[in-house]
Amino acid sequence: MSNIAQIIVNIPTRSITKPFSYLIPAHLSFAAIGWRVLVPFGNRKIEGFIVGLEADNIPGLKSILDVLDDFPWFDNNMLETAKWLSNYYLCSLAEAMRLFIPGQSGIKTQKAYQIPQALDWEYTKALLSNKSQEYLILLAYINEHGPVTLTDLAKRFTSIAGMIKFCLQHKLIVTADTVSKRGKANSTMLIKLAVSREIAAQIEKALPKSKTAQRRLLKALLSTQELNTVELRSLAITQATVKKLAEQGLITICSVPVFRNSYAGAQSLATELTLTSEQRQALQHIIPAINTGAYTSFLIHGVTGSGKTQVYIQAAAEARRLDRQAIVLVPEIALTSQIVARFRTAFGDDVVVMHSKLSVGERYDAWRRLHAGQAGIVIGARSALFAPVSRLGLIIIDEEHEFTYKQEETPRYHAREVAAVRAKLAGATVLLGSATPAIETYYHALQGKHKLLPLNKRVDDIPMPAVTIVDMRQELAQGRRSVISLPLQTMLTEILARKEQAIILLNRRGYSTFVLCRECGHVLKCGHCDISLVYHAPTSILRCHYCQERHAVPDVCPECGSRYIRYFGAGTQKVEEALNGLFPLARIVRMDQDTTRGKLAHDKILAAFAAGSYDILLGTQMVAKGHDIPNVTAVGIISADTALNLPDFRAAEKTFALLTQAAGRAGRGSKPGRVVMQTYNPEHYAITAGAEHNYQEFYQQELSFRQQLGYPPYANLIKITVQANDETIVHRQANQAAAELTQSLAMAGAAIIGPFPAAVNKVKDIFRVNILIKTKDLPTITKQISTMSIANQKNIIIDIDPVNVL
Numbered sequence: 115m116s117n118i119a120q121i122i123v124n125i126p127t128r129s130i131t132k133p134f135s136y137l138i139p140a141h142l143s144f145a146a147i148g149w150r151v152l153v154p155f156g157n158r159k160i161e162g163f164i165v166g167l168e169a170d171n172i173p174g175l176k177s178i179l180d181v182l183d184d185f186p187w188f189d190n191n192m193l194e195t196a197k198w199l200s201n202y203y204l205c206s207l208a209e210a211m212r213l214f215i216p217g218q219s220g221i222k223t224q225k226a227y228q229i230p231q232a233l234d235w236e237y238t239k240a241l242l243s244n245k246s247q248e249y250l251i252l253l254a255y256i257n258e259h260g261p262v263t264l265t266d267l268a269k270r271f272t273s274i275a276g277m278i279k280f281c282l283q284h285k286l287i288v289t290a291d292t293v294s295k296r297g298k299a300n301s302t303m304l305i306k307l308a309v310s311r312e313i314a315a316q317i318e319k320a321l322p323k324s325k326t327a328q329r330r331l332l333k334a335l336l337s338t339q340e341l342n343t344v345e346l347r348s349l350a351i352t353q354a355t356v357k358k359l360a361e362q363g364l365i366t367i368c369s370v371p372v373f374r375n376s377y378a379g380a381q382s383l384a385t386e387l388t389l390t391s392e393q394r395q396a397l398q399h400i401i402p403a404i405n406t407g408a409y410t411s412f413l414i415h416g417v418t419g420s421g422k423t424q425v426y427i428q429a430a431a432e433a434r435r436l437d438r439q440a441i442v443l444v445p446e447i448a449l450t451s452q453i454v455a456r457f458r459t460a461f462g463d464d465v466v467v468m469h470s471k472l473s474v475g476e477r478y479d480a481w482r483r484l485h486a487g488q489a490g491i492v493i494g495a496r497s498a499l500f501a502p503v504s505r506l507g508l509i510i511i512d513e514e515h516e517f518t519y520k521q522e523e524t525p526r527y528h529a530r531e532v533a534a535v536r537a538k539l540a541g542a543t544v545l546l547g548s549a550t551p552a553i554e555t556y557y558h559a560l561q562g563k564h565k566l567l568p569l570n571k572r573v574d575d576i577p578m579p580a581v582t583i584v585d586m587r588q589e590l591a592q593g594r595r596s597v598i599s600l601p602l603q604t605m606l607t608e609i610l611a612r613k614e615q616a617i618i619l620l621n622r623r624g625y626s627t628f629v630l631c632r633e634c635g636h637v638l639k640c641g642h643c644d645i646s647l648v649y650h651a652p653t654s655i656l657r658c659h660y661c662q663e664r665h666a667v668p669d670v671c672p673e674c675g676s677r678y679i680r681y682f683g684a685g686t687q688k689v690e691e692a693l694n695g696l697f698p699l700a701r702i703v704r705m706d707q708d709t710t711r712g713k714l715a716h717d718k719i720l721a722a723f724a725a726g727s728y729d730i731l732l733g734t735q736m737v738a739k740g741h742d743i744p745n746v747t748a749v750g751i752i753s754a755d756t757a758l759n760l761p762d763f764r765a766a767e768k769t770f771a772l773l774t775q776a777a778g779r780a781g782r783g784s785k786p787g788r789v790v791m792q793t794y795n796p797e798h799y800a801i802t803a804g805a806e807h808n809y810q811e812f813y814q815q816e817l818s819f820r821q822q823l824g825y826p827p828y829a830n831l832i833k834i835t836v837q838a839n840d841e842t843i844v845h846r847q848a849n850q851a852a853a854e855l856t857q858s859l860a861m862a863g864a865a866i867i868g869p870f871p872a873a874v875n876k877v878k879d880i881f882r883v884n885i886l887i888k889t890k891d892l893p894t895i896t897k898q899i900s901t902m903s904i905a906n907q908k909n910i911i912i913d914i915d916p917v918n919v920l
């Protein structure tokens with residue numbers, strides 16, 4: 115029989131990647147893989163998860179102290195998903211499993227005191243004879259209630275610290291830690307009669323008149339069989355009364371989980387809205403798939419404003435009807451309060467929202483409710499994928515093309531890939547949704563990996579907005595130097611006069627994006643990062659957007675001493691200034707990283723804008739995402755080219771998606787929408803196709819480009835990044851790694867590109883050099899890499915299917 119458990123301890127640190135061995139004591143022999151346990155670790159007691167079992171005889175092992183739940187925390191599907199993750203993304207099982215473990219440890223240990231077993235009370239009394247009575251009272255209290263915490267004692271005794279010190283010194287008390295789980299249980303107390311009704315009735319009559327509460331409780335139980343906490347409260351019956359009757363053996367107290375299912379709300383919503391014929395058709399495929407209980411994956415390719423959310427809600431309702439749970443992933447929880455609100459309207463308390471602002475207790479509570487099946491729908495960013503739902507029936511990934519679905523730290527997983535694995539194990543349905551699906555996803559859909567469900571029209575046949583492309587070279591030729599072109603200015607003037615609203619996008623924050631000496635051409639750069647400093651206007655400060663360092667603006671060029679220091683490139687602050695100049699009466703609100711630092715800042719700005727408190731919402735890509743505001747009839751894109759010129763093979767895809775999404779915010783209500791796109795590349799297919807809302811056109815062009823260069827979806831990529839604070843070392847190591855890779859992978863038909871310095875080759879004083887591997891046989895290549903020395907070097911990052919290749 116296995117007597118040793120391998121345990122991953124739950125300490126939020128990346129440095130612990132290996133499990134530790136602990137002895138399983140006989141009375142806990144039922145503890146199996148997946149159980150959450152309490153183990154000694156250093157001089158602490160902490161939470162751990164059993165990941166392996168073996169039978170062996172290793173001397174000197176510490177024992178597991180206790181189990182923390184009465185069920186295994188990891189079910190088989192969760193464990194299998196973690197194993198897949200560790201194989202596919204080349205991380206340790208511990209790192210993969212940690213994804214399923216909510217943040218910080220869920221247990222709390224507190225110092226406590228108790229009386230040692232062999233305390234000689236006679237000796238103690240003698241010892242304390244010249245001390246105050248308080249000492250004996252204290253010891254008696256600890257004896258009766260121990261172990262007791264210092265906090266508890268401090269409430270009852272004054273000058274407790276001195277007494278504790280004395281008692282510890284003389285071994286009258288010993289320390290013992292108490293362990294409690296954070297997060298309150300979602301259960302309610304239920305009271306029942308423990309004796310027959312006849313006996314209960316007799317006792318009730320025999321009770322003295324003064325015991326009114328006890329009589330009231332018995333009477334109530336005689337008439338209703340059982341009472342819960344709420345009913346007890348309404349009868350004004352206290353815990354003390356309940357306890358008295360329980361002690362006499364007249365009643366039993368049990369605890370039952372609260373089950374909240376607000377599915378009823380969904381039905382009423384379903385009847386209120388008449389689905390569009392396209393929504394209905396999509397659901398005619400999705401609903402039977404959910405019912406089969408076998409894995410199916412769908413791609414809902416729906417233009418902006420086609421009502422994808424409603425399809426998600428109906429699909430979730432079907433999963434709930436079958437008593438299965440749903441995971442809903444959104445790109446960024448702070449920007450998606452609208453979808454959360456719609457799910458809440460439909461499902462009420464059945465929805466659990468996971469976000470980083472939850473406290474440990476709240477997070478735990480959410481986890482427990484999902485685990486116990488008391489909540490059926492979890493909405494959150496990519497990490498919600500690891501929610502402990504044991505009856506998974508549906509995974510929805512909204513805006514599936516978004517890059518936030520890729521985690522940029524170990525384990526570098528992509529939510530779309532992991533969702534497929536989890537769903538396959540659980541026999542669940544996957545719904546991917548987007549107006550601009552990732553090239554890979556659409557390609558895979560055409561290959562049959564996802565069933566393609568198009569929503570080609572906006573609800574109510576609302577037309578797509580009309581887009582004007584403005585060639586900024588022409589503007590300049592006509593002597594116009596403003597960041598706001600004439601067509602954009604005209605459009606804004608018109609809609610402001612009609613009391614309609616506008617969204618203006620510029621995906622760069624700050625005032626000026628670089629500062630240059632006109633005399634010698636020197637560009638001011640961060641001392642720690644190889645990137646130009648951004649000028650921020652209100653504080654007149656230069657900031658590095660990579661390490662956040664601040665610099666004062668120099669009076670003269672640090673290179674040549676010239677006074678000709680000038681500012682170039684426009685950020686959101688500059689556009690705000692220009693808009694204020696052109697439209698002094700318009701109410702303008704800016705939303706970018708600088709204005710959304712506070713909690714709920716995004717929500718506040720968006721809610722105020724949606725409520726009509728502002729006329730123009732200006733900001734970075736966060737203004738372009740998913741918002742559904744009927745009075746927005748105009749969208750202005752200051753620079754369609756911000757992402758286009760980056761040396762990234764996904765530059766066009768990013769540009770097309772952002773333009774389409776941004777344009778899609780216009781004209782979603784009864785009034786038609788218009789869009790102005792400013793660009794220096796008016797002929798580029800990402801821009802022309804974006805202006806025509808023509809995904810097919812973009813897809814065809816982009817696919818042939820990918821095919822020519824052998825990029826995804828025609829091959830898989832692996833990015834190897836070597837990092838070090840010394841430039842020579844980093845290059846030497848990267849060259850070595852590349853040589854090693856070439857030698858061992860060439861046979862397997864992989865192409866090795868590089869090493870080449872990262873686009874920003876130094877960040878926070880760390881130099882970075884990349885190597886890219888292209889392969890059509892990812893499993894073989896990753897397996898090969900896992901055996902190489904680079905797989906175990908701390909300063910080398912291996913990124914499977916990287917989203918960012920820069």
Ligand SMILES: Nc1ncnc2c1ncn2[C@@H]1O[C@H](COP(=O)(O)OP(=O)(O)OP(=O)(O)O)[C@@H](O)[C@H]1O
Pocket residue numbers: 387388389390393416417418419420421422423424548549573574740741742778
């Ligand atoms: N069947 C329907 N009848 C009437 N209105 C609907 C219907 N379905 C959805 N709507 C409304 O249409 C609007 C657009 O829907 P939704 O926000 O789901 O679009 P979307 O497809 O997610 O768009 P985007 O990709 O731009 O985020 C919303 O205001 C929604 O309430």
Ligand SMILES: [Zn+2]
Pocket residue numbers: 640641642643658659660661662663878
């Ligand atoms: Zn910096």
